[in-house]
Amino acid sequence: MNTLPFELLAEIFAYVGTFAPAFSKTCSQFYRVSKDATATADHLLVRYSRLFAIGASIKKHPHLLTPAVTNALFGKGAVMPRHLTQKTWVFFRLPSLEASTIVLRKARELYGILSVLNDDKAIFRQLSIDYIFCQKRNAVSQVSRIVFEVEKFIENTRYCPLYCQDSFAAEIYFIVQNYPRALGVYEGAGLDLHILCNIPRFLYDFLHVGWQNRPPTSGPAELLTLFIQHNLLVISPRHFSDLVHLLSSCQAVDALAPLHSHLRFNVKPVLLEAALDMVRMLPARGHEIIDMALWLCKLFEVPAANIGVIMQKIYGIPDTSFTASPEFVGSFASPLDRVVCDWALGYGFGFGLGFGLMVEDAFEVCFDHVVITLAGKGCTKTRFSDLALFDHAMVYFDRFINAGVPVTERHVRPNGRRPEVEEDEGGSRDGDRGGDRGGDKDEDGDEDEDEGQKKNKEEENQSSLPSEPQTLAPPCACRS
Incomplete structure (x- = not known):
């Protein structure tokens, strides 16, 4: 860097400024540049x-003035608010x-x-x-008169809120x-406004x-276009991307639409x-992710916004395989709300989006969950006491059947899974038998109980296997 011309080093110093000592280790000319009045003035103007x-120089760097x-500062057009x-x-x-006099x-x-x-x-x-x-x-x-007076006052005094105050965004708005x-x-x-240390935060506050605290509208974004x-x-692009992360809301991002035509880059890929x-x-909640994916599909008309591509990127589904990842399937396991079921009904068989095969596993899990809820055998021990959940499962069971979802043997076999009440009653009966014999048990008694449990499991497995081919029952039989 010692071979660079002085003018180029002065331009670098204008953006580096107080960090010049780090550069002086590799370029001895930076010390000479840092002592130049014009280069120092350029740095203060950029900053x-x-x-x-x-x-700001009087308050923070009086030794530089x-x-x-x-x-040099006044010669380059610097002004001072009254x-x-x-x-x-x-x-x-x-x-x-002498500087005070100037x-x-x-x-x-x-x-x-x-x-x-x-x-x-x-x-x-x-x-x-x-x-x-x-x-x-x-x-x-009177409002028109006051507006004229204030605008004239700002013009004569260069009044502007201080950029370093927390209320700067509210006052400038x-x-x-x-x-x-x-x-x-x-x-x-x-x-x-590039003097602000955190432009995305300023845009967010503005x-x-x-x-x-009202629903987002496009009014503030239209005011930002005036700044541009x-x-x-x-x-x-980095500022815009950080702003989207700070907003974290579909409605808020939609309200930025007036800005798109005034930005100097292609907004769609960045957005x-x-x-x-x-x-x-977002937290692992399937319905919110689906809402976001559908929102992106409506917002962009590009192949990269295909809902299949979006869900692939979110859940890490391999591009070379149509098997859904465990995270993808797990997001539909529980709880299931109406949005998830509607999405599974709408995209389970593809609908021309090239995503049907990738949700096949999740689609089966979704239908299984509905059937288990109807049978009162859910993992959360939900019985018919929760009528709202039961009605919800009934409605979507009909819709799944009408959509052509195949009913498998595990949905209709009577002994596919023993009810939890029977297991509890069986356990209580075993406990009663143990109580008759007293509280103390020897090792031989434990071995006899283990052998008895093994025999019971073998009998359950044999009873669960169909002895002869069964004919699948119609939906009404399943419901009854």
């Missing part, structure tokens, strides 16, 4: 934008009297005679209160929504300020990958 470069750097010049500490933090002279050129008795923040707050009060009273003429001409002032003053049109913000990651991070 804080023209609107906040002077104020030498007279040469201060003149409400910062009203703070008495501003001029005492500068390292030299800042004071430039502030007087912009705003005239300065007074620490005035407070632009208080003035703006009072004007905003008047605006809200008149708006609630539907005083249209209020200004952009109610005073549209303010964005033109900020564009001329050199505001650049959107939620507009939604106010005035060159105050550029959203990169599809981000949405797939969002689905993967």
Whole structure:
């Protein structure tokens, strides 16, 4: 890097800045670049934008504001909002009297005679209160007058909320929504939202300020397009992907539609990958994942958004095999709600989406679960006491049969599985027999019990096997 020209090293320093010591280990020229006033001014402008470069440097890096750097900043178009010049500490933090004089002279050129008795923040707050009060009273003429006064006030004073405050997103949203001409002032003053350390979080907070705990709408996204049109913000693919992860909602992502035409990249691939990651991070609940997959199919008209491809990526189904993964089958085992059953009915046999064979295992598990629920032999020991669950299973049993689902022997054989009540009663009878003989048991008695249990299991297995071919019963016989 020592062979690079000085101008190129100065451009690198503008983006590296305070991390230059790490580069100085490999490039001795960086020390000389870091002492250059123009390179330092470029770094401060890139880091804080023209609107906040002077104020942020006075507060955080006063040692950098030498007279040469201060003149270079003003020469490159840096401005200072008037409400910062009203703070008495501003001029005492500068390292030299000459730098303080330069800042004071430039502030007087912009705003005239300065007074620490005035407070632009208080003035703006009072004007905003008047605006809200008149708006609630539907005083249209007074609202128009206050809007004109506020826009003129922002133009004359370069008033802008401080970017480092937690309320920056809420305050800038209020200004952009109610005073549209303010964005033109900020564009001329050199505001650049890339100075924010976390742009996706700012976008997230900005959107939620507009939604106010209501269903997401496209209004806040339309305001964000104004930032893009005035060159105050550029959203990169990484920023957009992180924003989708933060939203984690189909409705919220749909509300970003006005942004798509203003972004400088192809939105669909980025949004599809981000949405797939969002689905993967959801808890293992089959119906939510199905809803997300169906939403993606409606949102994108590309082969990569085929529901089969989406479910393959989510559950890790191999591309070379039509056998569903254990996670995929397990997601349909329990609990089963209406969305899962409807999805299995709709996509169990493919419907031209090329996904029918891959859900075959899950489809059988889904139908088995319905039958087991009807028989009152579920893993959760659900009997007919839960009438809602039983009615739910009855409805979907009919729908599965009408869809052409084959009824196998394990669904109709009478002795396929012994009811749990009988097992409990059998266990109690065994306990009664044990009680007759007393509480103490010798080793021979234990061996006799083990042999008896083995004989009982063999008898159960023999009784469960059909002695002769059986004819499958119609649906009504199964139900009865």
